[in-house]
Amino acid sequence: MTEIALQIPNLKAIWPEMIVLVTGLTVLTIDFSLPRLNKGFLAFLGALGLAVAGIVSYQTLLLDVPTEIVGLTADPYAQFFKIIFSVAGVMIMGISVRFLEREQYHYGEYYALVLFAILGQMIMASGTSLLVIYVGLELMAIALYILAGLFKRTPRSNEASVKYFLLGSFSSGLFLYGIAMTYGLTGSLDLSTIAGAIDGRGASGLLLLALIMMATGFAFKVAAAPFHFWSPDVYEGAPTSVTAFMSVGPKAAAFAALIRVFTVAFGPVRIEWTTLFIVLSIATMVTGNFIALRQTNIKRMLAYSSIGHAGYLMIGLVVGGEIGTASVLLYLLIYAFMNIGAFGVVILLNRVGGVGDQIDDFAGLAKTSQASAFVMLVFMFSLAGIPPTAGFAGKFYIFMGAVQAGYAWLAVIGVLNSAVSAYYYLRVIVKMYMTDATTEPTLNVSTAMSAILFVAVVAVFVIGIFPEFFLSLAKSSVASLL
Amino acid sequence: MTDNILTLITFFPLAGVLLIFFTPRGNEAAIRQVAFFASVITFALSLYPMARFDRSSFQMQFVESVPWIPSWGVHYSVGVDGISLLMVFLTTLLTMVSILASWTAIQERLKEYMIALLVLETAMLGVFVSTDLFLFYVFWELELIPMFLLIGIWGGPNKLYAAVKFFLYTLAGSVLMMVAILTLYLHSGDPLTFNIQALTEASGGFSPTVQFWVFWALFLGFAFKVPMFPFHTWLPDAHVEAPTAGSVILAGVLLKMGTYGFLRFAIPMCPQVALDPTTVTIMMILASVAIIYGALVAMMQKDMKKLVAYSSVSHMGYVMLGIFAYNTQGVSGGILQMFNHGIVTGALFLIVGLIYERRHSRMIADFGGVARVMPIYAALFSIFTMASIGLPGTNGFVGEILILVGAFASEYRLAAVVGAFGIILGAAYMLWLYQRVIFNPMVSKEVESMQDLSLREIATLLPLAILVFWIGFYPATFLNILGPSVEHLLEPIRAVQLAMHP
Numbered sequence: 001m002t003e004i005a006l007q008i009p010n011l012k013a014i015w016p017e018m019i020v021l022v023t024g025l026t027v028l029t030i031d032f033s034l035p036r037l038n039k040g041f042l043a044f045l046g047a048l049g050l051a052v053a054g055i056v057s058y059q060t061l062l063l064d065v066p067t068e069i070v071g072l073t074a075d076p077y078a079q080f081f082k083i084i085f086s087v088a089g090v091m092i093m094g095i096s097v098r099f100l101e102r103e104q105y106h107y108g109e110y111y112a113l114v115l116f117a118i119l120g121q122m123i124m125a126s127g128t129s130l131l132v133i134y135v136g137l138e139l140m141a142i143a144l145y146i147l148a149g150l151f152k153r154t155p156r157s158n159e160a161s162v163k164y165f166l167l168g169s170f171s172s173g174l175f176l177y178g179i180a181m182t183y184g185l186t187g188s189l190d191l192s193t194i195a196g197a198i199d200g201r202g203a204s205g206l207l208l209l210a211l212i213m214m215a216t217g218f219a220f221k222v223a224a225a226p227f228h229f230w231s232p233d234v235y236e237g238a239p240t241s242v243t244a245f246m247s248v249g250p251k252a253a254a255f256a257a258l259i260r261v262f263t264v265a266f267g268p269v270r271i272e273w274t275t276l277f278i279v280l281s282i283a284t285m286v287t288g289n290f291i292a293l294r295q296t297n298i299k300r301m302l303a304y305s306s307i308g309h310a311g312y313l314m315i316g317l318v319v320g321g322e323i324g325t326a327s328v329l330l331y332l333l334i335y336a337f338m339n340i341g342a343f344g345v346v347i348l349l350n351r352v353g354g355v356g357d358q359i360d361d362f363a364g365l366a367k368t369s370q371a372s373a374f375v376m377l378v379f380m381f382s383l384a385g386i387p388p389t390a391g392f393a394g395k396f397y398i399f400m401g402a403v404q405a406g407y408a409w410l411a412v413i414g415v416l417n418s419a420v421s422a423y424y425y426l427r428v429i430v431k432m433y434m435t436d437a438t439t440e441p442t443l444n445v446s447t448a449m450s451a452i453l454f455v456a457v458v459a460v461f462v463i464g465i466f467p468e469f470f471l472s473l474a475k476s477s478v479a480s481l482l
Numbered sequence: 483m484t485d486n487i488l489t490l491i492t493f494f495p496l497a498g499v500l501l502i503f504f505t506p507r508g509n510e511a512a513i514r515q516v517a518f519f520a521s522v523i524t525f526a527l528s529l530y531p532m533a534r535f536d537r538s539s540f541q542m543q544f545v546e547s548v549p550w551i552p553s554w555g556v557h558y559s560v561g562v563d564g565i566s567l568l569m570v571f572l573t574t575l576l577t578m579v580s581i582l583a584s585w586t587a588i589q590e591r592l593k594e595y596m597i598a599l600l601v602l603e604t605a606m607l608g609v610f611v612s613t614d615l616f617l618f619y620v621f622w623e624l625e626l627i628p629m630f631l632l633i634g635i636w637g638g639p640n641k642l643y644a645a646v647k648f649f650l651y652t653l654a655g656s657v658l659m660m661v662a663i664l665t666l667y668l669h670s671g672d673p674l675t676f677n678i679q680a681l682t683e684a685s686g687g688f689s690p691t692v693q694f695w696v697f698w699a700l701f702l703g704f705a706f707k708v709p710m711f712p713f714h715t716w717l718p719d720a721h722v723e724a725p726t727a728g729s730v731i732l733a734g735v736l737l738k739m740g741t742y743g744f745l746r747f748a749i750p751m752c753p754q755v756a757l758d759p760t761t762v763t764i765m766m767i768l769a770s771v772a773i774i775y776g777a778l779v780a781m782m783q784k785d786m787k788k789l790v791a792y793s794s795v796s797h798m799g800y801v802m803l804g805i806f807a808y809n810t811q812g813v814s815g816g817i818l819q820m821f822n823h824g825i826v827t828g829a830l831f832l833i834v835g836l837i838y839e840r841r842h843s844r845m846i847a848d849f850g851g852v853a854r855v856m857p858i859y860a861a862l863f864s865i866f867t868m869a870s871i872g873l874p875g876t877n878g879f880v881g882e883i884l885i886l887v888g889a890f891a892s893e894y895r896l897a898a899v900v901g902a903f904g905i906i907l908g909a910a911y912m913l914w915l916y917q918r919v920i921f922n923p924m925v926s927k928e929v930e931s932m933q934d935l936s937l938r939e940i941a942t943l944l945p946l947a948i949l950v951f952w953i954g955f956y957p958a959t960f961l962n963i964l965g966p967s968v969e970h971l972l973e974p975i976r977a978v979q980l981a982m983h984p
Contacts, residue, residue, distance in 0.1 A: 399660065400554075403665055416658075422650060423650055
């Protein structure tokens, strides 16, 4: 113990975190010292900071010298997730500016909160101690509670915030309880020490209870059925840019922590929790995809769709090993591009007061705006997993893992769900390309938004057609974990 | 250039897409011409492998292979044997014909239409030239997108239902196929590969359980596409609602992808299951049911397009019958019939499209006496009617007789009898259709004012008519291409047959 206390903190391990923190604080400081400044500049600053953090993460990933500072590691696994968070963050900055301006909620704090939430996500991904992961989780969650209620004059936004807060703190409580029990049983918060303590002793009833508590906490965060009830309401009520953020960043962070905790700390009792996650995965896929079929609001539809995607991702967790874990990493990266991209088009379309949130509002978009309809088409096909888009490569990898690990039947359930999901994604395309507009949609195109959508579409095609680079990056990132 | 001829053929339509993309929306004449020339050049390019193909070899020819996704062992590898070469030729020909047929029929959103057609061509060609399962699957699924748009945007009144149904049915089948492909891949040995030839060779080592599941999963993927009875319900909807060119491609090429899949994957990679008497019996029953059911339902149709659509179900039944007869006559007849069906049914959809453009109706009852106002049309129609029935001298005869001989030589003689009976039904519905539309007394004034075919329209049908007689009188040109590939396909089957019945 004394050794750790005397060690000079190796700050290299937390460069990306520090960059994000400093950027966030800078944004805050600039905002209240120069209140007249165009808030777009703050978004730009935030995006810049995140881009640098992403690049630094990538560099560290390549170096592959895991550096550690108490409770935080900078192994390639964490770095890969930090890249995902940075990418998602940059995209969120880009799609938010014009939207918040239009809705007249353009506060500088928004950008700072997004940055702090991303900081929390990064801590979750690199935490090697349960308590550190918890701190990251709370940092992220608190920022998100505020962001969800950003539109303070809109009742739905308030509702979303309160709902998210209540259920979020409940799940955090469960998670914390699980941590406490694990600590009581093993005497440690450090993941590998826990594994050592469990190993050989097998699973006691209390340990299983702790495990279930923590799994439930995570299931809430990734909106896995039957703990998903908050998500459609929150997604619908929150400002669209925040919804876009919530659908990707927190989900990826929760998966990052979930996989690390269960693979490292609870690795020895893998058999005990595999069944649990198989059940969760099937329930999540079926619930998400089938309820999404009946949605008329695009944000709710995407909420259920994202529940469905959490189900596919859990297959990767069940499979585990190099291929299972790497497939989750790759899928989350792809998911960031396609899902935020899809929300970007929703933002393009919607006008003050929630008009444009209905799937019907997409009618005839292909005639009024060729480009945005095409972009949405690409994202929808990618979410449905049709080649040559990235969504296909991601799903292919997940199901490959399942078949290899002997879960071919689970893969069959997965692909059938994916076929069902095609129906509700097609509905959007049908609206855009095959029906006539009922109202003249007014698009709010900004340079930042166009740039983000352009990059996202290119990324969806590039990862779809040439996945090798991203694939091997994901593969090499998981080695440190296994 | 000749080293990469297949890549060039496959992706040349995309060059057309690029040019069309930069053509201003208003300039419709230019868009049509660019699309047409792109398809003509693609067709011309596809003549090169036709001419230079070594007809004495079963080997994949004009092969190219470069690593694509090394982590998964995926290669971009293409090549053709006799079977796929014929399909490539059919695809380039029918795409060209389809674009010509859309000249005046498509007025709305022409640019997107031509782009969709050309992307579709690339996807279809890719399916037939791929020698890597992953690549094959990518093209197989990619083809869904443009076809979905073609039906959904330029289709008839009930287009949305038809387009979504088409997409979902085919997708449901093909996602299961994906699991089958993954299973094959993971059993391919070390290193893991998607290479079709390597997988076929490794198939001997697959356990019966693996073969069982893989075969039936592949079956679902292909059966939806063929479509085999009872997986055909999407087909009439899709055909009726699709624009003419969409129907031509759908019937002409897309359905062939299903039977091609059986020939290339399901049968060679799971020989034990494919040869199992139970499997063959099931296939023979499904094929026979399709033949009779398709014909009977076709006979009852009031809509000409629906009639041709159901006749497709019947004709594809013959193809399946031939393939699962597992002998030289049956299999080569089946493959030739795939080609024939592409030409004849494609032509019949064009025929229906031509009078639809004039009369804006496809109801048989709305016509009658067309021969008087459109003699050239009536003459061409008669050629394709005869070919569809399988009159000697037309391509239909050669294909059907080979299939029936093959079926009769196999253990399933009853299926041959059913097939022969189906031909009679085929003659009944086609001749009855012809009689009602072309000869019966004129029922309305509108028919009287219909113009006979223009030069462009004749040019659309002429190449197909030539092929009808070419194959009818001298099928050797095409059967020679197939010969070695068919024998190679049957080789392991014969070995297994011999082992089963020494």
